[in-house]
Amino acid sequence: MSEEFEEIEDVKELGFEEALERLEKINNKLERNKVPLERAIEIYQHGMELVGHCETKLEEAEGKIKKITEENDEIDLEK
Numbered sequence: 001m002s003e004e005f006e007e008i009e010d011v012k013e014l015g016f017e018e019a020l021e022r023l024e025k026i027n028n029k030l031e032r033n034k035v036p037l038e039r040a041i042e043i044y045q046h047g048m049e050l051v052g053h054c055e056t057k058l059e060e061a062e063g064k065i066k067k068i069t070e071e072n073d074e075i076d077l078e079k
Helices: 016-032 037-078
Strands: none
8 A cells, every 4th residue: 555545554453433534535546536457456455454444343332332231221220
């Protein structure tokens, strides 16, 4: 990847918001510019890695929210 996308070896190091911002940049790059095919494939592949990372982060957040909700439901039942 070029400096433009500041590739990080491990996408998992990114926070959700940063990964989402990079996805937006990738989307804009692919929509607006004429990108050579091989470069477009590289960019797309990196984007898919970011999508997977974002999905994982969302699933983790959903699990945490579910746990908090369940804990609060238990507290309400004990009152």
